[in-house]
Amino acid sequence: MFGKLFGKKKTGPHMVHIEGVAKPIECDEKTFLLSAALRDGIPIPYSCRVGGCGTCKVQLLEGKVKEFTDKTYLLSQEELRANYILSCQCQPRSDVRFRVDGLDLSAEAQASVHKLVTRQGVIKALRPLTHDILEISIEMDGPMEYTAGEYADMRVPGVLEEFRSYSFAARPDPQRANLAVFHIRKVPGGSFTEWLHQADRLGARVELRGPFGDFRLRSGAAPMVCVAGGSGMAPIKALLEQAVADGAQRDCTYLFGARTQKDLYCQDDMAQIAAQWKGKFRFIPVLSNEPEDSDWTGPRGLVTEFLSREVADLATCHAYMCGPPPMLDAAIEVLKQAGISADHIHFDKFLDKSHLAKAQVANNTPHVGENG
Ligand SMILES: Cc1cc2nc3c(=O)[nH]c(=O)nc-3n(C[C@H](O)[C@H](O)[C@H](O)COP(=O)(O)OP(=O)(O)OC[C@H]3O[C@@H](n4cnc5c(N)ncnc54)[C@H](O)[C@@H]3O)c2cc1C
Incomplete structure (x- = not known):
């Protein structure tokens, strides 16, 4: 079946078959495999989304992808030989089929994939926690549903156009769904954190995108x-x-x-x-x-x-x-x-x-x- 499917040359959205997942998903040539999977509620494990941690590795079984970072320092020789790729850094160039080690398709895992939203926000409160860590509370123009442990990306339009990732510092509270709280450490030489810590940024406008990550509490009785x-x-x-x-x-x-x-x-x-x-x-x-x-x-x-x-x-x-x-x-x-x-x-x-x-x-x- 795959021979026939993969023999055809296509440029449009490609079909992505994930082992164990009943229906293939669509992914165009500008979308990363991980993003397409998460969009369709398939909880591939991942963390940084920029090719730096290796959590989102999958084994490419059929098809062609375009890779955007060097995976060789993250993956073992064995994984490289077995054709593992970083799903956050690959876009399809044909229909593809891949396998995800330990893919958890339980209801608990699928429920943890929240709708990705972009929110505009204002820094409403700042509180020094240590000499180099600030607690920052942001009031957003709408809710961002997340699971405790996840993170959001933040940028300050006009100051720093690139996004930086910050983990939510409190469990989600439905009473305060428009509020996001983070702990941000000053990184010497860091573009965003040096700016944040340099002066009183109360009232500054930020943009948040999220939630991301699959760092969350797994149910069970183990210590x-x-x-x-x-x-x-x-x-x-x-x-x-x-x-x-x-x-x-x-x-x-x-x-x-x-x-x-x-x-x-x-x-x-x-x-x-x-x-x-x-x-x-x-x-x-x-x-x-x-x-x-x-x-x-x-x-x-x-x-x-x-x-x-x-x-x-x-x-x-x-x-x-x-x-x-x-x-x-x-x-x-x-x-x-x-x-x-x-x-x-x-x-x-x-x-x-x-x-x-x-x-x-x-x-x-x-x-x-x-x-x-
Ligand atoms: C999933 C995730 C969650 C995170 N959660 C948090 C959190 O809750 N709290 C928190 O404080 N941080 C968190 N971080 C880190 C955060 O995203 C930022 O990376 C951090 O705050 C630094 O941002 P910055 O703009 O100040 O520094 P950057 O400008 O990104 O610079 C960081 C450092 O790299 C150096 N640098 C810059 N460019 C280069 C280069 N080309 N080559 C070599 N060195 C370079 C800089 O001099 C600086 O020392 C998280 C990161 C991830 C991936």
Whole structure:
């Protein structure tokens, strides 16, 4: 059947067949495979959407695609040989067929795919959380439905035309559906964050697009281990708030990595979550650069050193992690070595331009990849 289908040369919208999905979807030559799938409610796992994390990899079985970034540093030799591609960076050039490892077509996963909307917003409140993290509350001209853990893209027309991604810092509240709250860390040399932190931006107009991502709480009774660093607190906080609202009974250990005491924040929120949590809940800040003679009596070092030490049943846990890519890469290794399967390790790496630069092919010279 496919031989006949793929033998025809077409330029219009192409048919995209996804293994396990009953009906093919349409995708034109200007649309990325991931976008087309999400548009039709097929929850392909993904995170950054810019070819920087590899979460959206799929195995191309038939057909031709145009690839917009270099995938070779993200995918293993085995995956490259097996014709894996990054679905967020590929547009079809013929009918295609691909397979998604661990595609979750459950009602829970499909319900998490929300309608993508674009909203105009105004910065209504700003609150310093630490010396380099601001909480920013945006009133939008309409609601943006999302699941705790997801993120939105933001830009400031006239100041920064490119979008930046920010994770919602609170669980969705139907009473305040037009409000979006984020925690934004100042990145030295960063175009958007330097602008935001430089002056009082109250009243500034922004544009939001979203929601995106598939970082969200999976139902189940397995104990949870959470890891975050810096503004990675935001989606973990949202996810924990959601778990409290859902009446989750499972145990949870949350390790938060910071440099010094002045980088700690949301401690009151964590105390509130601990008080409402039905199982056992522990929030453990770990400081990597706290002066030795300070009054800090908590753990010192890297969060990764405390995973096995603090969580006795680590192998049985489901992991949720957000924040700086090096911290997450190290934690993923520790969790895998402890015996947690990749299916149970969920994360959003806060990739920025410095991480993504090496993934971009010089001058955006795309190439056509073909099933080999
Ligand atoms: C899924 C996701 C969720 C995120 N959620 C959050 C969140 O909740 N909170 C948060 O604070 N951040 C979050 N981020 C990170 C955020 O999207 C931005 O990347 C970050 O705020 C920096 O934006 P910027 O415009 O200030 O910096 P950019 O201008 O993007 O620059 C970032 C850094 O890269 C350097 N740089 C710029 N261009 C290059 C280049 N060509 N080569 C090498 N280096 C370069 C800059 O000097 C700077 O140090 C998230 C990222 C992702 C992918």
